[in-house]
Amino acid sequence: MVVSPQPGPVVVRAEGVSKLFTVRKDNTLKERIVHAGRRGRTHKQEYIAVDGVDLEIRAGTTVGLLGPNGSGKSTLLKLIGGIVSPTRGSVLTRGRMAALLELGAGFHPDLSGRENVYLNASIMGMSRAETTAKFDEILEFSGIGDFIDTQVKFYSSGMFVRLAFAVAVHTDPDVLLVDEVLAVGDEAFQRKCMERIARFRKEGRTIILVSHSAAQVQELCDRGVVLKDGKMVFDGQVNDAVAALRDVLEGRRVGEKPPPEPVKPIEVTRIEVLGEDGERRKSVEVGAPLCIRVHVRAREAMRTWATGFSIDTPTGQMVLASNTDRLGVELPAIAAGDAHMDFKIESAHFGAGQYFVNANVSEIIDIDTHVLMQGARFTMKGGPQNLGTVAASIRVS
CATH class of the missing domain: 2.70.50.60 (abc- transporter (atp binding component) like domain)
Known part of the structure; x- marks a missing residue:
């Protein structure tokens, strides 16, 4: 693991962050018309995706967000990236941030790969001249080849990820947010992505990674944060975080020992x-x-x-x-x-x-x-x- 000898400045600070979503039970127009004149909210349900999280991340660290499905990992990453706003609390960030959160996010299906490179790069804060200067590097890294001038709605999931990741890592970000996208694509491209992330670490950039692969988190991260039901239940060294994740997956409190077995001969x-x-x-x-x-x-x-x-x-x-x-x-x-x-x-x-x-x-x-x-x-x-x-x-x- 590569650990910075001196702790850098705080680049992400989340203070008491919560995110509530309203889930509607009336999915059809007819049901909504029927419920429109009724009092009460029995047709609505509030879901707390992130619940009172306090988190500080310093420059130069690589942090893995871990937890079972529905624990709030991706929502927390979107809160950090400014994709969604917190219901309560605040999120403060500094530096240029590149977010690779969902497959094809920021891509327009009717535009070509070339046009989407310029569109996505502009969303991430790059000027057209900067994008043009780095376009050949982006194309080479993605391995898309002649498909760069094809509409992206015809791309496979692997091609989506290749191009999106290539744009993200060439925007010269201070903070890189990555959500599960390394699970898509062939092994050679995954290795190329991890090598680029390792290079970012050596350059002192900050990486926040969501992954279900404990081995991937252990290889890339020096710190792990474990979430359960929207709450942060562990924050510390990555190997201990993976052990805490196992406790959560097996239904135990973090650090709790399994119940004793009956006496055997x-x-x-x-x-x-x-x-x-x-x-x-x-x-x-x-x-x-x-x-x-x-x-x-x-x-x-x-x-x-x-x-x-x-x-x-x-x-x-x-x-x-x-x-x-x-x-x-x-x-x-x-x-x-x-x-x-x-x-x-x-x-x-x-x-x-x-x-x-x-x-x-x-x-x-x-x-x-x-x-x-x-x-x-x-x-x-x-x-x-x-x-x-x-x-x-x-x-x-």
């Missing part, structure tokens, strides 16, 4: 991540050997038992799992007390990022199983050549 007590030398590891290099040590405690002697492990991304996506039954290993009888089992991974080829380790144990596989979730955590270190949860050695010939 054999339980997992802890999990360790070890290196080839048997020492504990908090970080592992891509391709290095890895050992998952599962510590268990039997309440009484047991003739049979089985254990297993899984490795997840911060959002709970399983990347690797196995157990003694799948490996064809029959464990010897276990005495009452503590014991452990080692699962040795000869070469760990996970993509760079953070991972959680879970483990389970039972007397008979999948019956009366005790599970310890997120008993260990480690970071996989790797270069920028790969994206995703799998790392591989790639060369071009």
